[in-house]
Amino acid sequence: MPYAVDFETVSTVGLESSPVADALAGLRANEARYFRNKYDHVFTTEPASGARSTLDWVNRILKEERGIVISSRPLEATAFQVEDIRMAYVFYENGLSVNVMYTLGESGKRAVGFKLSDGMDVPEELGSFKFARQRSKLAGTIRGSYFVIKNEY
Numbered sequence: 001m002p003y004a005v006d007f008e009t010v011s012t013v014g015l016e017s018s019p020v021a022d023a024l025a026g027l028r029a030n031e032a033r034y035f036r037n038k039y040d041h042v043f044t045t046e047p048a049s050g051a052r053s054t055l056d057w058v059n060r061i062l063k064e065e066r067g068i069v070i071s072s073r074p075l076e077a078t079a080f081q082v083e084d085i086r087m088a089y090v091f092y093e094n095g096l097s098v099n100v101m102y103t104l105g106e107s108g109k110r111a112v113g114f115k116l117s118d119g120m121d122v123p124e125e126l127g128s129f130k131f132a133r134q135r136s137k138l139a140g141t142i143r144g145s146y147f148v149i150k151n152e153y
Contacts, residue, residue, distance in 0.1 A: 003076075005032035005043045010138060014047060014076045020095040023117035026139035027097055028076075031089065033138065039082040045091070051077035054088050058100055061112060061153055068125050072096060084108065095120035102153065110149035115142050 003013055007029040012021040015028070032043035048055060054077045062068040072094035079088040086102040095117030102110045114126055118140035122131065131143035 002044050002046045005029055005045060007033035007036065007138060014045065015091065018075065018093050018095055018117075020117045020119045023119050023140055024091060024095050024097070026136065027095075027115055027117050027142060028091055030136045030138045030142065031097070031099075035082065041080065041082050043078065044080075045076040045078045045089070048074035048077050048090065051079070051090075054079040055090060057153065058088050058090050058098060058112075061100055061149060062098070064151065065112070065149055066147060070096065070098065070123070070125060072123065094123060096123060096126075100149075102149065111146050112149060113144060113146040115144045118142070 005028055010025050010029045012025040015021045015024050018024050028045065035041040035043045055074055062070065070092060072092040074090050075093050076091045077089060081087065084104045086104060088100040090098045097115040099113045101113065114129065116122065116131060126145070129145040131145045134142045134144060136142050
């Protein structure tokens with residue numbers, strides 16, 4: 001069942017099994033607020049079990065670009081397009097959020113972003129990345145990193 005993320009009343013709907021459910025819900029709400037304010041887009045997620053094509057696309061990019069396989073269980077995912085940018089998000093049980101920003105034009109920006117929920121450790125598979133800190137009213141302290149996508153997907 002799709003869930004339109006409310007960034008005014010943060011809810012753990014769909015994320016309850018995470019040990020950092022409140023922080024992960026805040027992180028998800030933070031993303032929803034960004035897309036509403038910047039693109040007037042309603043950020044809607046669905047259970048990962050119903051988002052196989054999104055998970056496959058994100059997993060393929062992670063594996064082929066950097067040899068990364070996320071060990072945590074995916075809880076929710078979403079994929080959408082704003083302007084000429086294809087976006088995908090996966091929210092994992094350990095508190096990790098992975099997003100893919102893939103501009104459809106030839107010379108556009110393409111990157112994978114990682115955000116760690118407040119209170120979670122850096123997953124072993126992301127140990128080589130350096131994470132910058134950002135404060136959020138909705139999510140507390142968010143630690144983020146990224147890499148540029150080099151190939152076509």
